[in-house]
Amino acid sequence: MMNFLSTALLFSSLPLIHAQYGNSAKSSTTTAASSTTSTTSAAGGVHTINVGEDGLTFNPASLTVASGDKVEFHFFPPEHSVVQASFANPCQPISSGGFFSGFFTTSGESKTVFTLTVNNTDPIWYYCGIPGHCQAGMVGVINPPSSGQDTLDSFKSAAAKAQGSTVPANVFGGVVGNASSGNSSSAATGTSTSSPSKTSAATATATNAANTMRTAGDVGALVLLGLFSWLMM
Known part of the structure; x- marks a missing residue:
């Protein structure tokens, strides 16, 4: 009975783990995207x-x-x-x-x-x-x-x-x-924008972080599933 309750408790924490990783990834991606909108205008x-x-x-x-x-x-x-x-x-x-x-x-x-x-x-x-x-x-x-x-x-x-x-x-x-x-x-264009290379790097970093977090969540779920199977034996 104790093993069953422990397993149920572990499974109940999965949505929280997934929510934490998912929100962090979304926040990182949004930050990277917003950095590309900053522009500066200059004279002729x-x-x-x-x-x-x-x-x-x-x-x-x-x-x-x-x-x-x-x-x-x-x-x-x-x-x-x-x-x-x-x-x-x-x-x-x-x-x-x-x-x-x-x-x-x-x-x-x-x-x-x-x-x-x-x-x-x-x-x-x-x-x-x-x-x-x-x-x-x-x-x-x-x-x-x-x-x-x-x-x-x-x-x-x-x-x-x-x-x-x-x-x-x-x-x-x-x-x-x-x-x-x-x-x-x-004549100069008079307009500067954020560097494309820096923007691409920031977006790639955010995407990699999101993928890493999702992978960590999936691994955690598999470990808990294996533990549950072992306890039921």
């Missing part, structure tokens, strides 16, 4: 133009960016600037709006940059305001026209014939400050 792309790194040049001299992107002008020795012009009048500040970086004098790459936010995809023609630099071909364009006669080569040819250069009185139209940590010559 950041592009770099090197000013005077290779002589009297902007590199790249022609750059296509999306509306909302930023362009960082990085300055190199000895002294340079960047000024917006119109296509029809190179080496002179544009009559309305535009930007002027001020003059950057440096013995190495400047620790500060001039950052321009591009608000649309209209062509932006610009030049270096140091006397003689514009005429020597130090000009560039952001978002050049896709067709027509307004080309960078035409703008450069017109600049070579320009009579002198002028600049605005003050810095405006952009921000002088430190370079961003993630600038690149091509």
